[in-house]
Amino acid sequence: AAHDDGVLLWVRVPTQGEVTADAPRITRRPDAASSVAAVVEVAGTCEPRDIIANRLDPWHGSWFHPYAFSHLTVDEAASTDEVLTVDVTFRVSRTWGVPVRAEFACPDARTIVMTITDGEGAGSVVETHATPLGPDAAGRPRTMMVEATVATSERTGFAVARHLAPLLRPAMRSTARRLWVDDMVYAERSYLLRSRGESYGV
Structure with missing residues (x-):
């Protein structure tokens, strides 16, 4: 079974231990007639949860991507168990940036969506999907990250x-891929430490 949502093409792949859905959960997006969509794919040696964990860690943006983000704060009062709300400035240059408010949510276990709710580009979304590819020749998990920016x-x-x-x-695509060069290192490092029985410490 396949589904074309206008931005991404989905193929239903039964996965052991999971209930097969009739259709993918498509998040609300801007109208196609008034938006521009771009998609990037990056494969990594990790599990889907490592990619999702990266996107659910908003604090890493300012530390890991100082060339792209600054003045990032999490609005604890506006956040819930289902939605994480942040205020962040997207850097345009070393001295100029665009402040926005964004929400992060997970419509399913292998997807995280960032929606700009206030500021420039309000209504824009970034969908990050993590699809398991199976083990590589060494038995390590491989995952494909597919990210759609609308x-x-x-x-x-x-x-x-x-x-x-x-x-x-x-x-x-170039902007998204540059971020994922760094973020895939984050995801792969998370998997490597977990596979060794280690964890990050402070």
């Missing part, structure tokens, strides 16, 4: 940029 904006200039989507998508 960007929108109420600015007049964005409507013009949207018509130049074929030129905009490579830049969006």
